[in-house]
Amino acid sequence: MEDFQLDLVVGQGPAASLIKLPLRPFCMVGATTRAGLLTSALRDRFGATFPARLLLHHGLERILRRAAGILGVALEDDGAAEIARRARGTPRIANRLLRRVRILPRCAHREDQPNRRA
DSSP states (O other), X not given: OTTSEEEEEESSGGGOEEEEEEOXXXXXXXXXXXXXXXXXXXXXXXXXXXXXXXXXXXXXXXHHHHHHHHHTOOOOHHHHHHHHHHTTTOHHHHHHHHHHHTTHHHHHHHHTOTTOOO
């Protein structure tokens, strides 16, 4: 890609052919919380890398309240604080935890019904 062209291999074996597609110059921006999983070749292609700062609890609580509104889930302040505390500073984990805990009342309701099968 440094040559502003994309090389595609079409076919297999001796019948394979190479198609070179020209690319216009572009700027790529990437973000990850797991930079260690990127290959060194990919990491080297970026001109600059900047470490992301983890969010504080009140920032995560704000994100959780917004996500709860989108999901149509009632979220109390204590619940938002507890999820934010366990999210390790990342919104992705906070949203995943919110999706997980929203099914807990449904599971508790099922346990109240002894004849119901899982």
